[in-house]
Amino acid sequence: MKVELRIKRFDPEKDQKPRWADYQVEVEPTDRLLDALHYVKWYQDGSLTFRRSCAHGICGSDCMLINGVNRLACKVLVKDLGRRITVEPMRGYPVVKDLVVDMEKFFAAYRAVKPYLINDEPAGPRERLQSPAERERYDDTTKCILCGACTTSCPSFWANDDYIGPAAIVQAHRFIFDSRDRGAAERLEVLNQREGVWRCRTIFNCTDACPRDIEVTRAIQEVKRAILFQRI
Amino acid sequence: MYRGGEGQLSFILHRITGVGILVFLFGHVADTFLVGFGPDLYNHAMAIYRLPVIRVLEVLLAAAVLYHALNGLRIIIIDFWPAASRYQRAMFYAVGVVFLALFIPAAITMIRPLFH
Ligand code: FES
Numbered sequence: 001m002k003v004e005l006r007i008k009r010f011d012p013e014k015d016q017k018p019r020w021a022d023y024q025v026e027v028e029p030t031d032r033l034l035d036a037l038h039y040v041k042w043y044q045d046g047s048l049t050f051r052r053s054c055a056h057g058i059c060g061s062d063c064m065l066i067n068g069v070n071r072l073a074c075k076v077l078v079k080d081l082g083r084r085i086t087v088e089p090m091r092g093y094p095v096v097k098d099l100v101v102d103m104e105k106f107f108a109a110y111r112a113v114k115p116y117l118i119n120d121e122p123a124g125p126r127e128r129l130q131s132p133a134e135r136e137r138y139d140d141t142t143k144c145i146l147c148g149a150c151t152t153s154c155p156s157f158w159a160n161d162d163y164i165g166p167a168a169i170v171q172a173h174r175f176i177f178d179s180r181d182r183g184a185a186e187r188l189e190v191l192n193q194r195e196g197v198w199r200c201r202t203i204f205n206c207t208d209a210c211p212r213d214i215e216v217t218r219a220i221q222e223v224k225r226a227i228l229f230q231r232i
Numbered sequence: 233m234y235r236g237g238e239g240q241l242s243f244i245l246h247r248i249t250g251v252g253i254l255v256f257l258f259g260h261v262a263d264t265f266l267v268g269f270g271p272d273l274y275n276h277a278m279a280i281y282r283l284p285v286i287r288v289l290e291v292l293l294a295a296a297v298l299y300h301a302l303n304g305l306r307i308i309i310i311d312f313w314p315a316a317s318r319y320q321r322a323m324f325y326a327v328g329v330v331f332l333a334l335f336i337p338a339a340i341t342m343i344r345p346l347f348h
Contacts, residue, residue, distance in 0.1 A: 068233070091234065155234075202310050202311070202320070203239050205240050207239075221311060225311075225314060
């Protein structure tokens with residue numbers, strides 16, 4: 001089947017502002033959008049720039065705005081997108097070129113929540129044990145691949161890019177509710193700032209956008225509650 | 233515009249109604265303030281509220297307050313019971329149903345005197 005790709009392009013060396021470019025591509029209905037983008041890059045216009053690495057929905061590099069919603073290009077099938085497909089870079093971060101955005105701030109927010117196990121107690125002769133119920137507590141937020149779909153779908157983040165964003169909160173949640181971790185207080189302190197969890201307006205775009213089906217808004221709400229009641 | 237779902241729509245409506253109510257409140261504070269300049273001026277200002285156009289605006293105000301209140305309850309539930317976030321869509325539609333059930337009779341009651 002034939003589809004038309006409308007891609008928002010921007011070349012910092014030539015363009016003053018982004019421009020739309022159209023490409024006709026012959027695809028199988030079961031192809032992923034990433035295949036169509038590859039087709040354009042390999043056979044029609046080698047200058048088209050986008051990120052991708054694993055091509056299997058696990059590295060999180062190819063999140064983009066597809067038909068007006070954040071999706072991984074390697075995970076959506078062309079047949080679910082219609083004949084005319086619009087592709088834009090994620091909103092809210094500066095565009096480097098075409099579909100590539102500068103995610104430095106995204107990872108700065110990630111680092112700010114200390115996304116690693118904090119526990120000074122001696123580990124003992126064996127592992128730090130955890131019951132299945134304790135593991136279940138934060139299971140949902142372990143699935144994050146840091147693609148940026150949630151953060152760049154958030155109206156609060158578009159309005160203020162200093163907002164730490166859903167992705168960083170999800171990462172914090174993963175450690176805050178881990179029974180082996182002792183860093184919850186430090187992380188909640190970071191998230192209780194002006195640009196922390198309170199900027200969330202429960203809009204749910206993040207939950208809808210997550211390619212890993214994480215209940216992002218719910219995780220944020222649980223962190224808000226933990227701060228409010230000072231208990232995890 | 234980002235093609236968000238019911239959550240985004242609920243947020244946009246919440247913002248618009250919130251700002252609308254705030255604008256009304258400023259006006260309301262201003263007209264009440266006029267009483268300080270004597271009854272004549274105040275009564276004159278109050279007469280404006282009897283214009284039919286204003287009555288229509290009041291119906292809009294009632295709609296704004298009602299939606300803002302109902303959706304506010306929806307948000308409070310999600311705030312204090314995070315597990316409810318799974319039902320946020322259903323709750324948005326419930327807000328819509330309750331809104332219509334209360335707003336339609338209220339609007340009829342408010343508009344009817346205009347036709348007498
Ligand atoms: S390319 Fe790795 S997630 Fe899509």
